[in-house]
Amino acid sequence: MTRGFLCHPVLGALGVEHGFGTRAARSPSRVALPRQVHGTVVATVDSKGEAHPEEADAIVSGAGEGPVGIVTADCVPILAASADASKVVAIHAGWRGLAAGVVEAGIAALGPGDAHEIRAVIGPAIGVCCYEVDAPVLGALRLRFDGGLDRATFESRPGHARLDLCELVRTELHALGLAASKIGAIENACTRCDDRRFHSYRRDGAESGRLLHFIEPRSSDQA
Numbered sequence: 001m002t003r004g005f006l007c008h009p010v011l012g013a014l015g016v017e018h019g020f021g022t023r024a025a026r027s028p029s030r031v032a033l034p035r036q037v038h039g040t041v042v043a044t045v046d047s048k049g050e051a052h053p054e055e056a057d058a059i060v061s062g063a064g065e066g067p068v069g070i071v072t073a074d075c076v077p078i079l080a081a082s083a084d085a086s087k088v089v090a091i092h093a094g095w096r097g098l099a100a101g102v103v104e105a106g107i108a109a110l111g112p113g114d115a116h117e118i119r120a121v122i123g124p125a126i127g128v129c130c131y132e133v134d135a136p137v138l139g140a141l142r143l144r145f146d147g148g149l150d151r152a153t154f155e156s157r158p159g160h161a162r163l164d165l166c167e168l169v170r171t172e173l174h175a176l177g178l179a180a181s182k183i184g185a186i187e188n189a190c191t192r193c194d195d196r197r198f199h200s201y202r203r204d205g206a207e208s209g210r211l212l213h214f215i216e217p218r219s220s221d222q223a
């Protein structure tokens, strides 16, 4: 295991190199990273090992194309792999990306195949304990999630609600056809509560560092 990174057995069972970053993580070299803009574009890896296009919120990689990653500081990182791990994707999902459909776009980039066989892990993100949103945010999410939003929100004060972003991601992954047994999550990992392990934009503001999360496809000679 790469030092300072959190791994999960749902991906580990496939033999996929992957990790969710912590403060202690040393960035692995040559990870292709897009410039994130809270949209739904999925980048690929070009011949120089860089994200193409540069601006994207998910990045897909195939056999021989090397590791890909995204960075977060409260938003939800999702790492996913096709059944044989010949294709992998790293997805950055905040409320804007979720409302716009970035999770669907990222999973679709793994190719046709059976969604039931895709494996996905939800990484450290701001928890429902620490994340309050207002009516415009809820309105945008309602358009995409409809009733699914109710399971992920809890009343706080008038015009606001506490939002469980990770639960919303899980709802989306189910809706896309992933099997419950193939969706994992790093538990007890609120980025804002856990100052020791994680960076948090909501806690540290503009000074906040970023956590890097990466995944690498299996090469065909490993198969």
Ligand SMILES: [Zn+2]
Pocket (backbone or CB within 6 Å): 126, 127, 128, 129, 130, 190, 191, 192, 193, 194
């Ligand atoms: Zn918290």
